[in-house]
Amino acid sequence: MSLNHIALGLGILGLSCFVWPIIQRVSGRTPPEAVGSGRSLRSPLWWAGFVLTAAALFVQRMASQQAGG
Numbered sequence: 001m002s003l004n005h006i007a008l009g010l011g012i013l014g015l016s017c018f019v020w021p022i023i024q025r026v027s028g029r030t031p032p033e034a035v036g037s038g039r040s041l042r043s044p045l046w047w048a049g050f051v052l053t054a055a056a057l058f059v060q061r062m063a064s065q066q067a068g069g
Contacts, residue, residue: 003063010056017049 021043024030 003059003066007056007060007063010052010059014049014052014054014056017045017052021045 021030
């Protein structure tokens with residue numbers, strides 16, 4: 001498995017972590033948060049998506065440097 005495939009997998013997983021809470025909220029499975037409730041919209045799942053996406057970008061950069069020489 002090449003670094004490009006690993007980066008693609010991490011990117012898809014990170015994007016799904018970002019999109020899943022949005023899908024849950026739009027479909028009505030998760031109630032909307034009250035404005036001014038003091039809760040952050042950035043849940044642990046959001047942070048996982050952020051970290052996975054950043055890792056995917058890092059791995060993709062490593063793969064492009066290896067391919068370039």
